[in-house]
Amino acid sequence: MTEPVGDDRRQAELVTALGAVRARIADACVAVGRDPQEVTLVAVTKTCPATDIATLARLGVLDIGEARDQEARAKLAELAEAPYPQVSLRWHLIGRLQTNKARSVVGYAHAVHSVDRPKLARALADAAAEHRDHPLDVFVQVSLDGDPERGGVVPAELPALADLVAERPELRLRGLMAVPPVGSDADEQFTRLAELARGVRDDHPAADALSAGMSDDLEAAVRHGSTHVRVGSALLGRRPPIVS
Structure with a gap:
C-alpha cells in the first residue's frame, strides 16, 4: 500500500x-463510571487538508466531521486518488x-x-430513498438558546421533529445534538440536553445517542451521557481556512 502524502512533523x-484527546475522553469516562468505548471521537477536519484525514485514518480515527458539503466532497475526491490508502471512513x-x-x-454521509x-x-429522506440502500443516521439538533442563526429546533418543537424523522424508513433517528451558547455553563447546558434526550427516548427507545462536546467542553458532555464528541482544534490545531 502506498503511504499517504504528508510530512513527519505533522x-x-x-x-x-x-493521544491527549483520547486520554481526556478516557479520564472523563472513568470519573463517571462509563466505558470509554461508548464514546465515538469524531475528528472535525473542516479547513484541514486531506493529508490530515489520511494520517488520522492510519492512526485509527475513521469518523470524520465536516461542516460543509462542498468541502467534504472535495476531500472525498482527493482521498479517492493515489497516493492515499483506501479505507472506509464514516463521514459526519x-x-x-x-x-x-x-x-x-x-x-x-x-x-x-x-x-x-x-x-x-423530508429532503434527506426523499433523497435517501432514491440514492441509498440503507438508512441515513440522523441527529436532531436542538437549540439551547433559541437563536435561529446558530441552528437547532426549539425544545417545544422537538417531539414533532423527532417523530417525523423516526417515521421515515430512509432515516434512522440516532438521538440529539446541541452546541452550548458561547460563554454559557457547559454542565448546565448539557444537563438540559440530557433531559431533552430522555424525553425523546421515552417515545423512541432506539434513539440512544447524544452528539455533544467539543474541544473545550468534552469532559462535561461525557459526564452527561455524550456518545459522540466532535473535536477539532484540540486534535488538529487551529488551521487557516481553505481557499476554494
Whole structure:
C-alpha cells in the first residue's frame, strides 16, 4: 500500500494530540463510571487538508466531521486518488445544511448531526430513498438558546421533529445534538440536553445517542451521557481556512 502524502512533523503533531484527546475522553469516562468505548471521537477536519484525514485514518480515527458539503466532497475526491490508502471512513455532516444539498450528502454521509427542521428531514429522506440502500443516521439538533442563526429546533418543537424523522424508513433517528451558547455553563447546558434526550427516548427507545462536546467542553458532555464528541482544534490545531 502506498503511504499517504504528508510530512513527519505533522504526523508527530497529530499522534501527540490524538493521544491527549483520547486520554481526556478516557479520564472523563472513568470519573463517571462509563466505558470509554461508548464514546465515538469524531475528528472535525473542516479547513484541514486531506493529508490530515489520511494520517488520522492510519492512526485509527475513521469518523470524520465536516461542516460543509462542498468541502467534504472535495476531500472525498482527493482521498479517492493515489497516493492515499483506501479505507472506509464514516463521514459526519455537523454544520447547518441547506435542503438543496440533501441529494449530495446522502451519497456519502454516514450521519447528519444538524437536522433542525421538517423541510430538511423530508429532503434527506426523499433523497435517501432514491440514492441509498440503507438508512441515513440522523441527529436532531436542538437549540439551547433559541437563536435561529446558530441552528437547532426549539425544545417545544422537538417531539414533532423527532417523530417525523423516526417515521421515515430512509432515516434512522440516532438521538440529539446541541452546541452550548458561547460563554454559557457547559454542565448546565448539557444537563438540559440530557433531559431533552430522555424525553425523546421515552417515545423512541432506539434513539440512544447524544452528539455533544467539543474541544473545550468534552469532559462535561461525557459526564452527561455524550456518545459522540466532535473535536477539532484540540486534535488538529487551529488551521487557516481553505481557499476554494
